[in-house]
Amino acid sequence: MKKLILIAGAALMVVTPATANAHFHIKGESHSCKNVVFAKHTDFAASGVRAKGVSCHRARGIATSRVTHPETQPVPFTCTVRHRAEGHPNFWLGHSDYRCRAGSRVVVFALS
Numbered sequence: 754m755k756k757l758i759l760i761a762g763a764a765l766m767v768v769t770p771a772t773a774n775a776h777f778h779i780k781g782e783s784h785s786c787k788n789v790v791f792a793k794h795t796d797f798a799a800s801g802v803r804a805k806g807v808s809c810h811r812a813r814g815i816a817t818s819r820v821t822h823p824e825t826q827p828v829p830f831t832c833t834v835r836h837r838a839e840g841h842p843n844f845w846l847g848h849s850d851y852r853c854r855a856g857s858r859v860v861v862f863a864l865s
Contacts (some may be wrong), residue, residue: 764795777835777852777861779805789816789862790824799851799862806858830855 786802786809799816802809818827826832832853848865 773840774862776801776850777833779803779859779861781805783859784809786812789813791817791820792832796865799864802860802862804858804860807860812860812862815860816864818849819864827853830858 776828782805783805786804788802789799791797799813799819802812802816805813807815815827815830816831818825821834830853832851835850837847837849847864850863851861853860
């Protein structure tokens with residue numbers, strides 16, 4: 754019986770998908786902030802805005818800066834982005850996940 758459980762557990766580990774496609778998460782306590790809508794009556798927004806060690810005002814400003822000044826980093830934060838449109842049949846429905854850090858301060862959001 755132990756061998757059967759061990760084999761079933763090993764098979765489950767092999768077929769369980771990796772979480773590489775997950776949104777960025779913040780370890781530890783963080784707080785949720787309002788979305789940033791860039792164009793009324795559209796889906797063009799930064800959603801799922803969460804912050805740790807940063808006010809919501811600053812977190813939303815960082816998300817806004819990714820649209821208004823995408824070529825620069827929001828000092829002193831450094832942002833990492835993962836684009837999520839690859840392989841989607843309707844590529845315009847994709848989004849990008851952002852994680853911006855400055856030491857222990859973190860902001861995450863999805864831009865679509």
